[in-house]
Amino acid sequence: MPALPTTASGSGGSAPQVHHDTVAARTVFVAPERAERPDDADLAGAGRAAGSTTPRDWCPFCVGNESRTPPAVLRAPRDEALPWQARIVPNLFPFTVNTALPAAALPTAGPPHQPLTAASRRPAHGVHDVVIESAAHESSVLAVPPAAWREVWELVRRRLEELAGRADLAWAMVFKNSGPRAGASLAHLHSQLVALDFTPPVIATELAAAATTPAPFTRLLEEARTGGRVVAERGGLVALVPPAPRQPFETWILPQGPRTFFHEAPAADVAALADLTQWFVARLGRLAPEADYNWWLHQPPFRVPSGQAAPDTADWHWHLEILPRLAHFAGFELGTGCHVTTVSPADSARMLRDT
Ligand SMILES: [Zn+2]
Numbered sequence: 001m002p003a004l005p006t007t008a009s010g011s012g013g014s015a016p017q018v019h020h021d022t023v024a025a026r027t028v029f030v031a032p033e034r035a036e037r038p039d040d041a042d043l044a045g046a047g048r049a050a051g052s053t054t055p056r057d058w059c060p061f062c063v064g065n066e067s068r069t070p071p072a073v074l075r076a077p078r079d080e081a082l083p084w085q086a087r088i089v090p091n092l093f094p095f096t097v098n099t100a101l102p103a104a105a106l107p108t109a110g111p112p113h114q115p116l117t118a119a120s121r122r123p124a125h126g127v128h129d130v131v132i133e134s135a136a137h138e139s140s141v142l143a144v145p146p147a148a149w150r151e152v153w154e155l156v157r158r159r160l161e162e163l164a165g166r167a168d169l170a171w172a173m174v175f176k177n178s179g180p181r182a183g184a185s186l187a188h189l190h191s192q193l194v195a196l197d198f199t200p201p202v203i204a205t206e207l208a209a210a211a212t213t214p215a216p217f218t219r220l221l222e223e224a225r226t227g228g229r230v231v232a233e234r235g236g237l238v239a240l241v242p243p244a245p246r247q248p249f250e251t252w253i254l255p256q257g258p259r260t261f262f263h264e265a266p267a268a269d270v271a272a273l274a275d276l277t278q279w280f281v282a283r284l285g286r287l288a289p290e291a292d293y294n295w296w297l298h299q300p301p302f303r304v305p306s307g308q309a310a311p312d313t314a315d316w317h318w319h320l321e322i323l324p325r326l327a328h329f330a331g332f333e334l335g336t337g338c339h340v341t342t343v344s345p346a347d348s349a350r351m352l353r354d355t
């Protein structure tokens with residue numbers, strides 16, 4: 001990306017702010033300092049200039065370079081006498097500000113679950129972590145041994161559990177950008193974890209839809225079974241192609257039965273999620289070699305501002321949405337919120353099963 005002007009000076013400071021547009025019902029984090037974050041090419045170039053030859057010389061996520069990130073908030077294994085396999089660190093270029101002393105409560109302005117509309121901008125309070133998923137300089141989740149990959153997901157679960165306990169946070173998500181088309185700037189295997197003090201619009205929309213549909217996730221699962229869109233099952237989890245996938249092979253992974261929060265998932269489900277994500281990436285690699293993808297974990301808010309009714313989550317299932325990035329989102333997608341895809345959901349599911 002070309003160098004962009006930033007608003008880091010002369011506009012009242014550069015701490016991240018969250019802006020809300022009431023006409024577009026859109027929320028934007030304005031974080032000028034993120035323009036300074038380096039990508040692999042910047043880091044490798046600086047490394048070469050200093051005489052280095054391997055990523056381990058310059059990559060901030062490689063083992064041995066722990067001083068280039070803030071100290072870990074969690075690591076696996078827990079025993080610090082053992083070498084780490086995965087670690088969670090605060091993002092050096094966050095789009096939220098994690099204040100040292102959590103505020104006592106959530107902001108209360110605005111309609112239920114979206115406490116932003118009354119104030120068009122305010123400080124972006126929250127947590128923005130990086131989950132470094134391998135000590136070695138690997139870029140594919142398939143390079144991590146299955147047992148170690150399960151430990152990564154358990155580490156994420158523990159961090160989400162910690163954040164759900166904070167009175168100043170409403171909601172949290174882990175997400176992965178794998179490959180440049182999916183928005184990754186560093187190749188070394190990692191995900192990001194965010195926690196916010198409000199419920200973001202996509203989740204508010206899912207909650208509103210769920211409130212008008214009896215047993216929405218039970219129905220989603222039943223229709224996937226009758227429609228031939230279940231692609232894999234492990235333990236208590238199901239991987240399915242959703243009814244309106246945005247891209248070929250879009251897949252969601254969720255528990256068979258109602259389970260609101262991933263951080264409350266039993267160990268067997270955490271392990272099954274790890275296994276299914278590796279299974280999916282292997283299948284996607286066969287169907288569309290080198291395909292980039294995103295995934296993100298959806299769950300409802302774990303806290304709403306005082307005075308607001310908690311959403312009805314009786315039939316909520318946390319779910320991981322995995323979106324291959326095979327086609328660009330272009331004018332129609334950006335202008336309407338609708339998508340065009342070239343492969344039917346049932347065909348996507350059949351190819352994922354049979355490949
Ligand atoms: Zn690395």
Ligand SMILES: [Zn+2]
Nearest residue numbers: 206298319321
């Ligand atoms: Zn969702």
